[in-house]
Amino acid sequence: MHVVQTIASIAERDGGPARTIRDLCEALARAGARVTLVARHDPARDGALLRPDPALVTTLLVPGRLPDFTAAIRPLGADIVHDNGLWSLANIAAGTAARRLGLPLLLTPHGMLEPWALAWHRRRKQLAWALYQRRLLAQAELLVATAAPEAAAIAALLPGKPVALVPNGVACPPLPDRSDRAAAPGRTLLSLSRLHPKKNLPGLVAAWARLAPQFPDWTLQISGPDEGNHRTALGDQIARLGLGDRVRLTGPVAEADKPALFAAADLFVLPSFSENFGITVTEALAAGVPVVATTGTPWASLATEACGWRAGTDPDSLATALATAMRLSPAERAAMGSRGHALVQRDFGWAPIAARLLDSYGRVMQGAPEPDPMHA
CATH class of the missing domain: 3.40.50.2000 (Glycogen Phosphorylase B;)
Structure with a gap:
């Protein structure tokens, strides 16, 4: 054929x-x-x-x-x-x-x-x-x-x-050893997607404004290519909320750099209003990183497979789910990431x-x- x-x-x-x-x-x-x-x-x-x-x-x-x-x-x-x-x-x-x-x-x-x-x-x-x-x-x-x-x-x-x-x-290599995250000096919450209104990044930043004072060792990293100059509005929001030292806007990420990006992340979030799939969820899980995704995505299995959390798209719901995930120990998050890796191997x-x-x-x-x- x-x-x-x-x-x-x-x-x-x-x-x-x-x-x-x-x-x-x-x-x-x-x-x-x-x-x-x-x-x-x-x-x-x-x-x-x-x-x-x-x-x-x-x-x-x-x-x-x-x-x-x-x-x-x-x-x-x-x-x-x-x-x-x-x-x-x-x-x-x-x-x-x-x-x-x-x-x-x-x-x-x-x-x-x-x-x-x-x-x-x-x-x-x-x-x-x-x-x-x-x-x-x-x-x-x-x-x-x-x-x-x-x-x-x-x-x-x-x-x-x-x-x-x-x-x-998604390509699913062997589960990486993430023991080094326990000794890392800080924690990283990663979001990787296009910078587009559908991705609900302003909602994520608003949630982060509630969380940042409670979790001083965590940093939010937002990576991905800009679309329609959405980065400017996002940067203005970050500055207005006084989050300039707690949020990193890093721009596009080359394919070759993704393994290192996920290896340095402790938690992944996809806050989108709507996703037919959300390939970055499978990429994060394949790297052994647990995930928070919204009800706008099709990832109900995060909860049923105990490898992540689901949240509403509003800032309060996102903040609640993220706080639950961030309060876990590195070992507990690593165990969730291991279950997510198994899910990807089995189904994707x-x-x-x-x-x-x-x-x-x-x-x-x-x-x-x-x-x-x-x-x-």
């Missing part, structure tokens, strides 16, 4: 989806598929790219605001097109290519059909929905959700549309995820129905 994955960008600065698609392409190739990744490319903007291993995956970069994916895909002899993300001209390019070449189209929204996401820039999305997005969703023979809440949101918006539930994966390895997705591809190509993800 020759699978073509398409995406608007594989720039490192674009975060989770770009990393996920790189790793997914490699996993599909290791599972026996022939895989080509076709991505829009803007050399003036993109910077470092997250390219799959060229020994496993062919990567084609197509320039232009409305890239010509049809010309890129036509000579490949592809069997299926799997597009990623919404609300982009690259989606039009992928849908057009699939239609012109007579190929089945799958689409992974990556959370872009969830209620919070639909409300953000609502008018722009209503226009895009009328112009092209509704047609492309209708064209797709299958939508892929990464967690049950996202599958439910898709079903509510598009009743009757087939949906497959396939989580994102790339090999079974690739096999699950290849099964869905086969069903689409054979015209077979997809099992109901809510009752499978």
